[in-house]
Amino acid sequence: MLTLALDTATETLSLALSASGVILCERHVDAGREHLELLLPNIHVMLREQGAGIADLEALVVGIGPGTFSGLRVGIVTARGLAQALEIPIVGVSTLDALARGLAAGAGPRFILPVVDARRGQVFTRMFESDGHGSLRSLSGIECLDPETLAEFASHHADGPAVAGGNGVQAYYDALTGFNELQLTDDDALNCVSAARLLEQASLHGETKAGVSGSHGGNVFEGGDLAALVPIYVREPDADKTALLRKREPWQT
Amino acid sequence: MILAIETSCDDTCAAVLDGDELLASVVSSQDSFHARYGGVVPEVASRHHLELINPVIGEAVSRSGTRLERMESIAVTTSPGLIGALLVGVATAKSIAAALECMLIPVNHLEGHIAANYLGPEPLEPPFICLIASGGHTSLVHVLSYDEYRVLGSTLDDAAGEALDKGARLLGLGYPGGAELDRLAAEGDRGFTRFPVGLDKPGNLDFSFSGVKTALYYYLRDAGKRNIELHRADIAASYQSAVVDALVSKLMAAAAQSGCGIVCLSGGVSANSELRRRLRSACEERGYRSRVPSPELCTDNAAMIASAARYKTALEFPDYLNLGAVAASGFAA
Ligand SMILES: [Zn+2]
Numbered sequence: 002m003l004t005l006a007l008d009t010a011t012e013t014l015s016l017a018l019s020a021s022g023v024i025l026c027e028r029h030v031d032a033g034r035e036h037l038e039l040l041l042p043n044i045h046v047m048l049r050e051q052g053a054g055i056a057d058l059e060a061l062v063v064g065i066g067p068g069t070f071s072g073l074r075v076g077i078v079t080a081r082g083l084a085q086a087l088e089i090p091i092v093g094v095s096t097l098d099a100l101a102r103g104l105a106a107g108a109g110p111r112f113i114l115p116v117v118d119a120r121r122g123q124v125f126t127r128m129f130e131s132d133g134h135g136s137l138r139s140l141s142g143i144e145c146l147d148p149e150t151l152a153e154f155a156s157h158h159a160d161g162p163a164v165a166g167g168n169g170v171q172a173y174y175d176a177l178t179g180f181n182e183l184q185l186t187d188d189d190a191l192n193c194v195s196a197a198r199l200l201e202q203a204s205l206h207g208e209t210k211a212g213v214s215g216s217h218g219g220n221v222f223e224g225g226d227l228a229a230l231v232p233i234y235v236r237e238p239d240a241d242k243t244a245l246l247r248k249r250e251p252w253q254t
Numbered sequence: 255m256i257l258a259i260e261t262s263c264d265d266t267c268a269a270v271l272d273g274d275e276l277l278a279s280v281v282s283s284q285d286s287f288h289a290r291y292g293g294v295v296p297e298v299a300s301r302h303h304l305e306l307i308n309p310v311i312g313e314a315v316s317r318s319g320t321r322l323e324r325m326e327s328i329a330v331t332t333s334p335g336l337i338g339a340l341l342v343g344v345a346t347a348k349s350i351a352a353a354l355e356c357m358l359i360p361v362n363h364l365e366g367h368i369a370a371n372y373l374g375p376e377p378l379e380p381p382f383i384c385l386i387a388s389g390g391h392t393s394l395v396h397v398l399s400y401d402e403y404r405v406l407g408s409t410l411d412d413a414a415g416e417a418l419d420k421g422a423r424l425l426g427l428g429y430p431g432g433a434e435l436d437r438l439a440a441e442g443d444r445g446f447t448r449f450p451v452g453l454d455k456p457g458n459l460d461f462s463f464s465g466v467k468t469a470l471y472y473y474l475r476d477a478g479k480r481n482i483e484l485h486r487a488d489i490a491a492s493y494q495s496a497v498v499d500a501l502v503s504k505l506m507a508a509a510a511q512s513g514c515g516i517v518c519l520s521g522g523v524s525a526n527s528e529l530r531r532r533l534r535s536a537c538e539e540r541g542y543r544s545r546v547p548s549p550e551l552c553t554d555n556a557a558m559i560a561s562a563a564r565y566k567t568a569l570e571f572p573d574y575l576n577l578g579a580v581a582a583s584g585f586a587a
Binding site: 035037038039040042045054055056070071074075077078079080081082083085086087133154227228230231234238 | 295297298300301304305306307308309311312317320323337338341342344345346347349350352353354355572575576577578579
């Protein structure tokens with residue numbers, strides 16, 4: 002089963018391709034805010050390098066965040082369009098799960114804290130516990146926090162130091178330094194979301210469609226279900242409300 | 255066969271056009287979602303587009319009695335509009351086109367409104383003068399041919415529909431209030447009072463609606479509760495008439511200046527009964543021909559995007575894969 006995984010939750014666009022359980026290739030692109038312009042050309046080129054085309058895809062895995070809203074929307078909507086036209090299944094996987102999987106593979110502490118930049122001075126995070134053999138258990142819900150409160154969050158959910166990584170750690174490195182509860186990751190590769198880890202999390206390797214739906218990685222969306230495959234926003238849209246009303250009622254100023 | 259997608263503002267739309275035959279047009283309006291905010295919230299619109307886009311496309315394709323893989327091209331609005339809303343449509347259009355390896359046709363939303371006139375039992379042919387008036391735009395365009403336009407005037411501040419909606423809100427009507435205002439105004443006397451509209455010098459084809467709205471605000475502030483209660487319909491009629499006057503007089507001036515006696519409307523405000531009535535009588539007076547597309551083709555829809563796409567250059571696979579969306583666009587195509 003030729004499966005494409007993609008994640009657009011952060012400024013790094015990550016793509017991976019697998020067939021029969023083997024990762025064929027992975028690709029990282031610094032997309033800035035140009036996910037819409039860069040996603041499909043990179044998918045096209047990556048497939049061509051493998052001698053395949055978009056129409057050959059048989060399944061999709063997409064990172065559903067949390068992360069930047071417009072980045073996530075480009076990734077999810079692109080995956081949904083491909084799934085609708087090709088009539089293939091999609092699995093949605095949390096970007097934090099994929100990030101945690103990479104951090105856990107580096108062994109070391111039991112507690113894993115993936116941190117994604119949420120912009121506006123905040124981060125998205127979730128505490129995980131690793132059994133050291135590739136199995137992860139979440140110890141908290143997904144939270145949107147000020148970086149200054151991350152050490153406190155860690156000590157609240159874990160009874161030992163947590164290895165923290167992700168673009169949120171890179172963005173707030175100084176604010177996060179000097180806490181015993183947090184071991185900051187310096188490895189750039191681990192601070193980036195990896196689409197190969199998404200594939201792992203979705204347990205899609207070489208499995209049948211039935212195998213996919215039985216996995217813990219995420220729900221499988223097909224046909225009419227596509228509308229239910231949405232980003233993990235965490236934040237409510239209300240933040241835009243004041244800006245809107247100000248714009249609409251200039252006579253009150 | 256063209257599948258068209260339109261997500262520039264708050265309606266998620268898809269349509270299927272085969273030659274000049276419209277097979278299906280689906281509009282999933284988000285009005286009820288935005289009503290509680292009193293306007294279109296960009297993030298709310300983007301979230302709803304994301305949820306609705308695939309079901310709306312699925313519905314359009316199934317109503318058309320054909321299949322997605324039979325599409326020869328996918329048309330999509332790439333500008334202007336809310337950037338987060340546009341990118342849902344553009345990303346969807348590109349991925350479906352890429353999966354089918356068919357062509358993709360980027361369409362300007364305003365060209366779409368103009369092309370609404372090419373649909374229906376009696377399609378219009380250029381040249382003509384078109385007033386596009388909605389909650390988002392107010393443009394007076396001389397359509398010289400299917401791909402040649404001259405923008406004669408546009409709004410410097412509020413859009414015409416916005417001015418009507420805001421007036422409705424000041425009068426205590428709901429959102430979007432344009433239709434309510436129209437209903438209330440029908441019972442009133444439009445000569446009751448006069449609200450001045452900006453840029454009313456002859457020869458100026460631009461619009462400004464911020465002054466008329468402010469005039470209504472001060473009027474209501476100073477008129478006294480009893481007076482307002484007694485004359486709510488008269489005030490509504492006078493206010494609506496001021497906005498409609500500006501639209502019709504500039505439309506007539508544009509026709510006279512360019513020597514083109516065929517004038518038409520597009521955009522959501524075209525549904526306004528006062529505008530339709532005044533346009534008809536102004537045209538009769540001058541011997542012009544007027545035309546207004548059916549209401550469902552006037553408000554945002556994807557059928558008009560498909561219609562515009564017929565006269566645009568199609569991009570071949572894979573040339574369109576890096577296509578983006580543009581929030582603002584100089585409409586000078
Ligand atoms: Zn419009």
